[in-house]
Amino acid sequence: MSQIGYLAQRSLTRTLRQPAVVVSSMIFPLFLLAVNASGLSAATDLPDFPTDSYLTFALGLTFMQGALFATMGAGQAIAQDIQGGFFNRLQLTPLRGPALIVGQLSGVALQGAFQAVTYLLVGIAFGADLEAGIAGALLLLALAMLVAVAFGSLGLALGLRTGNGEAVQGAFPLLFVLLFLSSGALPRDLIANDWFQAITTVNPVSYIIEAFRSLLISGWDGEALALGFGCALAVLAAGTFAATAALRTRMART
Amino acid sequence: MSALARTRFARAAWVIAWRQLHRMVIKPTTFLLPSVLMPIFFFVAFAGGLSAVGDAPNFDYPNYTTFQYVFVLMQSAVFGGVFAGFSVAADFESGFVRRMMVATQTRSAMIAGYAIAALGRAILVWVVVTVVALISGAEVSGGAGDLLSIAIIAVFLNIAALLFACGIAMRLRSLQAAPLIQLPAFLLIMTAPVYVPRDLIEGWVHTVSDVNPMTAMLEAGRELIIGDPARTLAAIAIAAGLIAVTVVWARTGLRRAEAAG
Amino acid sequence: MSGGNAGEANERNGGNAGEGSGGYGGNGIEVEGLVREFKKGPRAVDGIDLRVKPGEIYGFLGPNGAGKSTTVHMLTTLLPPTAGTARVAGHDIIKEGPAVRDAIGVALQEAALDPFLTAHEHMRLQAGMHGIPKAEARRRGERLIERVGLSEAADRKVGGYSGGMKRRLDLALALVHEPRILFLDEPTTGLDVQSRTALWDEVGRLASSHGVTVFLTTQYLEEADALADRVGIIDDGRIVAEGTPDVLKAEIGRPTVEAAPAEADALERMGAVLERFGQRSPAPQGSAAVRLDAGTGELAEVVRALDAAKIRVANLEIHAPTLDDVFLAKTGKHLEGSADSAAPPTGELEALPA
The missing domain is CATH 3.30.70.980 (YebC, transcriptional regulation domain)
Structure with missing residues (x-):
């Protein structure tokens, strides 16, 4: 347990000591939110658009985007540890694999929570709705942390496997593709292209965004929430599995 | 400049451009693919994912795919310049710029070389984007003159973006220039009428897009491609004006780099 | 096209006014009171006077940070001096940069090469930057690459070259426009003994058989001793001693x-x-x-x-x-x-x- 505590503390302080990284990874989603809220406001005039505030609608994408940045953070951190030799020192201690993973991800969870609170406050300040109320805000926060940890575990797996910060960075466009080929900009049933709709339907990111959005726009929607949390948990399971496997290989290799 | 000096300038510019183009051939995954994939991706995400926006009330442009095709053309013109700026910054970091500075008689041949290469790559990207756009239903109904005007605007924009990026790279002379090149380009692109015509934008982006020079070029391009040109000359003039400003910016950047060694 | 090339070659040679006339203008170096200050730092070069005779190999010897590279950068028109003047090949380094660049070949310390290009491609690039026509460039490139012993590796990407091969290629590149003065900034730093000796032989040959003036910086005494006709010792931006190696040692x-x-x-x-x-x-x-x-x-x-x-x-x-x-x-x-x-x-x- 103390191992986890130590690694978690290290992961947290590292996050906090790089305010530029934290801030820049928050500014970009906020900027995109501001641009889209204004630039795509005409979309709310479409028949059956669920809200007349595109800001509220776009906020769902912003939460998801923040979590995706956490992925990169986690992957870069472990890759730096491997490149810098800290990982080798860790190996000399009786550290257990799960402790490493849990410890590294706690920093990611904190960053995810911090970002989500910021986005929510900024959104509400500019007039976004929050139909599900205070309790909904807490659930939204919980989902944001879960998503950050889930995608963080994917980043961790990538960092552990490649041991190279640039390789992790190289995966960034891939995340962007996931984000843009989702229902983040328009509700799925309003996407006019059949093939695009098909892609968004199989993209788990769509369901996570829709879960965020349901709390903002429609209140308590059990189905949307179940799908969102379910997808996040599935990603977490896959990420943790991949990270554990990558860790085992690396421990054996070095 | 004497005729001989001009010939030598052209040779130097050409080999410097050749080096950049050659890299794209031998290492396409690093030096070519990103600049091709990025606009394609944006085209797919916007033209594909947002096509319903074209059905919004008062959206009077006939074809959303065409609407986004023009956006992606102009966007890749800008980003072609941005990517070339990264190469300049990297060449400063490796010391390669010194090799060029001590070998070229007229050092602005360096900038000309990077510009030729950037334009070469942009043309390739435009061809790919155009093929993808035509396959996915973009309609081109403008005449040859209209299309030529679009090409002029895009080429000017590409050159202006490159000169801007060169100016930054030559002032910072390291890869730290990259975000400073990228951010203004990104702001310029995103605060233009990207998703819908300007009169449908509500809020601050509308205000910004009124003064954003990209707006005139996007709007002229969108009008030209459907054969309904209105403000072509204004757009070309603005693009030429951007070149006039950025050429000074790049040349003073070169002077700074020369003074700093 | 070939007629035009010949004309250009003539014009280039015509620029060599004063060559062989014995004066320092032809292919010598004259430096007076050269100073370079950097922001937030001491004077990197603090008033240097020196003269290099045509055909001479001048060794500029000093420890790291003594001001050797800064001097080379100024003399090769890469860096404007804060004060003082210098004439290289008879041309003012401040006012006549292009003419200086035409007359000199430079191999800088970092030997910046493009890892994605082959030796032949580097030659093509370097020759082109000097404005040499393609056919002529190919001819000279072949010859130079052979001369520095890289013929076999000439079509391989430079990324896989050893340090010695890179330096040799850099030297060959510096010669592609047939310069009258060659600047070599620490040409053998980081090389093994064998590569070092090979490079010395080549530089010595250039000076003796082609009459090229060489300005060479080094932190190796052995190198200055073996190569240089005259040595200037630089420390903290000043020349503290100058003379032939023998005279200096005899002192x-x-x-x-x-x-x-x-x-x-x-x-x-x-x-x-x-x-x-x-x-x-x-x-x-x-x-x-x-x-x-x-x-x-x-x-x-x-x-x-x-x-x-x-x-x-x-x-x-x-x-x-x-x-x-x-x-x-x-x-x-x-x-x-x-x-x-x-x-x-x-x-x-x-x-x-x-």
Whole structure:
């Protein structure tokens, strides 16, 4: 347990000591939110658009985007540890694999929570709705942390496997593709292209965004929430599995 | 400049451009693919994912795919310049710029070389984007003159973006220039009428897009491609004006780099 | 096209006004009061005067950070001086940059090459930047690549070259426009002995058979000693000594004896004995050294005196004067890296029995 505590503390302080990284990874989603809220406001005039505030609608994408940045953070951190030799020192201690993973991800969870609170406050300040109320805000926060940890575990797996910060960075466009080929900009049933709709339907990111959005726009929607949390948990399971496997290989290799 | 000096300038510019183009051939995954994939991706995400926006009330442009095709053309013109700026910054970091500075008689041949290469790559990207756009239903109904005007605007924009990026790279002379090149380009692109015509934008982006020079070029391009040109000359003039400003910016950047060694 | 090429070649040669007229204008270097200050720093170059005669190899010797590269950057028009003037090949480095660049070949310290290009492609690039037509460039490139022994590797990407191969290619590139003056900034730093010697041979050949003037910076005494007709020693941005290697060494003149006692506590006594033979000079930890008053003939007496004083000697060396001695005498410091690059001692006696 103390191992986890130590690694978690290290992961947290590292996050906090790089305010530029934290801030820049928050500014970009906020900027995109501001641009889209204004630039795509005409979309709310479409028949059956669920809200007349595109800001509220776009906020769902912003939460998801923040979590995706956490992925990169986690992957870069472990890759730096491997490149810098800290990982080798860790190996000399009786550290257990799960402790490493849990410890590294706690920093990611904190960053995810911090970002989500910021986005929510900024959104509400500019007039976004929050139909599900205070309790909904807490659930939204919980989902944001879960998503950050889930995608963080994917980043961790990538960092552990490649041991190279640039390789992790190289995966960034891939995340962007996931984000843009989702229902983040328009509700799925309003996407006019059949093939695009098909892609968004199989993209788990769509369901996570829709879960965020349901709390903002429609209140308590059990189905949307179940799908969102379910997808996040599935990603977490896959990420943790991949990270554990990558860790085992690396421990054996070095 | 004497005729001989001009010939030598052209040779130097050409080999410097050749080096950049050659890299794209031998290492396409690093030096070519990103600049091709990025606009394609944006085209797919916007033209594909947002096509319903074209059905919004008062959206009077006939074809959303065409609407986004023009956006992606102009966007890749800008980003072609941005990517070339990264190469300049990297060449400063490796010391390669010194090799060029001590070998070229007229050092602005360096900038000309990077510009030729950037334009070469942009043309390739435009061809790919155009093929993808035509396959996915973009309609081109403008005449040859209209299309030529679009090409002029895009080429000017590409050159202006490159000169801007060169100016930054030559002032910072390291890869730290990259975000400073990228951010203004990104702001310029995103605060233009990207998703819908300007009169449908509500809020601050509308205000910004009124003064954003990209707006005139996007709007002229969108009008030209459907054969309904209105403000072509204004757009070309603005693009030429951007070149006039950025050429000074790049040349003073070169002077700074020369003074700093 | 070929007619045009010939015309260009003529014009280029026509620019060599004064070549062979014996003046420094042709392909010499004249530097007066050259100064370069950087923001937030001391003067990197603090008033340098020097003259390099046409066809001469001038060695600019000094430790890291002495101002060698800054001087080269100024003389090659890469960096404007803060004060002072210089004429390279008869052209003012400030006002006539393009003419200077035409006359000089430069191989800089970083030897920046493009890892994605082959040697041939580098030649094409370098020649093109100098405005040389393609056919001519190919002809010269082949010849130069062969000359530096890279023919076999010429179609491989430079990314896979060894350090020595890169330096050789860089030298060949610097020659593609047939410059009259060659600037080489630390051409052998980081090279193994073999590559170093090969490069020296090539530079020597260039100067002797092609009449190329060479301005060479180095932190290796051995290199300046082996290559340079004349050496300028630079320290803290100033030239502290200048002359032919022989004259410089003759100024210092006398060999040094350096000895280490077998027992550390005998060091002081050993120093006292040695001082009878000459003036103390700096020595490594655990040793004592003196510059002998007379010739090397006294070595036997030194041994006898140490023996008489019952000092067991672990190591005894006699050094002929080297440029490091010159450097030491002028600056009070040893050159960096001199320990492994100085000329081998002329006589060495190890572990003398007491």
